[in-house]
Amino acid sequence: MRSGRDPCAFSRMDLFTRKKVQPTEPILIPHGELTFLTKQEILMAHKIFSELQDRENGPYSSRVSMEKIHTLPELKSNPFRKRICHVFSTSDMKDGSLSFEDFLDLLSAFSDSATLEIKSHYAFRIFDFDDDGTLDARDLEKLVNSLTGETDDTRLTGEEMRQLISNILEESDIDKDGTVNLSEFQHVISRSPDFVSSFKIVL
């Protein structure tokens, strides 16, 4: 539907008016209505995205690879950066590469004004390491390891991990099927006052 479009076209058009450049050119949508970002933030995102594209070899490719995205200072040390790229990527090759619109989706979900529902939805997908729609014990174990550090001396011991995972499932698994699904996750998140302010990336 919109693959292969030159993202540099954005810089030639006003993002906020529907302007038909050529008869065959698709109509541009006001991104301001489809994301939680302000105009300034979208323009800043476009600037940063173009810089990332410039560093890639070859002509303007419409996607930026995951490694390039990981060079951004906001994501460089985030232990969930790989999962974040995979969740927001619409690439056919499932390599985590992001187009500009995926990048906007990412920033919108992590922005100041995004709602709790959006943030909890994407947080759930980020934590779902095996993409099966629920958080089972393996997902939780990988999640805890990401939180505490991946090296051997920073992980919890096996005993502690078992105790922790059984406590988590006892607290949040309401229907007792051994996994945490989206609504149970959102139920836990809704009681946390810190979540909205901590699930934030500002460029």
Add this chain to the structure above:
Amino acid sequence: MELKEFNNQVHPTPDYPSPYSSQHSLRLRTVPAQDTSAVQCDWASPPEDAEDSNEPQNLRELPLHMSLKRAVWQVQQMKVPVVSSSWNIKQSKTFHRFCEVAKYILSYFVLWKRGIQRIGGHFGGGVQSYFLFLRFLVILNFLSCLLIAAFVLIPSIVFRSMSFNSTITLTVNLTDIETCLQYDPKPDPLMVFFTYFLDLVSGTGFMEYSYLFYGYYNNSVIESNGFSYNIPLAYLLTAAFYFLFCLICMIIRMGGTARLVIVTGGGAVGGYSMLVFTGWDHGLQGDRATKLKQNNLRHRLQVDLEEERLKKKAASLTLGQTVSLYALRVFLNLVVLILIGATLYGIAEATQFSQSRKTTGFVGLLLQYLPSMVITASNFVVPLLCDKISLLEKYSPSTTVILALLRAVFLRLVSLGVLLYTLWEQITCKGEINSENCTPCNYYHDQYKCWETRVGQEMYKLTLFDFLITIATLILVEFPRRIVVDHCSCKLTQWVGRQEFLVAPNVLALVYSQTVVWTGALFCPLLPFINTIKFIFFYYCKKITLFQNCQPATRNFRSTTSNLFFLLVLLFGWMLSSVVLLYSVAKINPSYGCGPFRFYTAMWEVVPGAVEMLSSTNKEFLFYIGSQKFSIPLFIFSCVLLCYVSALTSVHGKSVALLKSQCKLEQRDKQFLVRQIEELNATMQKLQHEPQQPQRETEPFYHAATQWNQHNNYAFDPHEDPKPY
């Protein structure tokens, strides 16, 4: 059949559609462009709103990829809008846009927004909450000094400079109290620089007779050209409104925090899952901050798990062990109380000593600052000792931290209280107005010719000393420590390590400063202004030391519960200072020689006098409000409101529990239905099992699905090949 497959098949939409499959389905669905209802139903979106005004919000809130959102938007644009409510829609759209623009503009005016964001990114939420608290206090002090300046300071300056004739009615017999009127603080115009500096720092000399202190203000009532301004009344009412204003600000700020704490149940329930799901702060930048956060989280998890293990162990202690543990705790609490008592006695003695001596020069300055020095030293030493003692008490780690904080708070505020009590004792001769020293004037006239100014000076000195000590600690302790730790690699320095930015003691220091300001505001009207400048300095100095010298603490309070705790402590400080205000306004005789309340028997007397001069309807109205006829119904009404709100809370709690059990029941129903379908499937397969006819394995399922409860479901055409959606 596995439950997961069942989930994916029975619900028409997966939880999050992958872009590939949905794009195919989108092509199929957008062919009839007018039929948009199918498009809108098929995404797992929040409750659908038919009104077009909510469209932008709805689209943003869909957890879909941009391409899908754009497709929905395009489809919605093609939809013919409902004619009747188009004006309403336009109005609400413009209103929404106006709100967004207003929010964007207002965000420019937020003080230090970028700096505090950067602090939060590098050091986490706990340290950020300290700076947010500091910003709140700066704004509070600034607004209050505007209030005081507008109603007290500027009129005084104007009237003094224009030397209006003031009309005061003296109804007091002046002959008995001639000695009380002696007060001559006019400074010596020829001053040595050293004396100048001493006076600046201790509030005496040229500083004493200035707008800084109570003694300079006149008890003038200006009336000219139909304009009348009663300075004493303005002074008193401004002080009262200042206190009310601070109380309202604190309550508003506490309201939001308290609501969150109650909703989340104080964080006790769901602690582990909350920590794991919401613990990561995505705003952190840099490897160092990430590693520290990871250490922090691991530490918290390990501590919580250990606490749980300890609790299980403690529940299994024998009787003898429990008794000995409690005896130890009681003994250690006694030790702590004795320690605090000794400190308070020391403060009282130091205050008396410094008030009774009158030496000049540098020794005199030291003597004047003696109470402040004792208070600061005790506030530094005693919490350290309490920390060491609490290690012996074998509480769980979180209880230990809370207990240590409570003891530190108690010590700080009570030491201030002791200082004030000692001053009161001296000024009013221990409350006996008829004793020898206090006879003609009802206060100790020889030493305290203008006692309000003296109290104001004490508060001024406390504020200044606090400021000096903080700056001195920064320069003389933290910077050298960092230099030593960075350049000297012996084991001792590595063990001591860099300075940790401990949030709780810093916040308590802020609460203490603010309480001092509140206590002194009646006697030293410019104190909020001085405090604003002091706190602004604090912000920049603490920020510099944070980034240059400190590492984040490994153990942190949860930021929101501690926010509420700090506001509660601030409220407690406010109550202490309001007690001081009420007592000095109502009971103690104002000085005869200075200030706007001379010749009144109490400061409060100004108000009845002013009320007498009002017109009769206003007077009656005010009397009615103050009478029992009004206040008792008001009290009853607020009790009723309180009961209603608490009933609402309990009802909501019950409905939450009900919904939770409903959730469990639904899951059991689902499992029951899955089992039924499996059995049905097996039965069907057995009945229709014939080797010649090639039957799809899934057909019996479709057949069963179409024949659900004897109704035919025509969405499924059983003779059509099932498409690979």
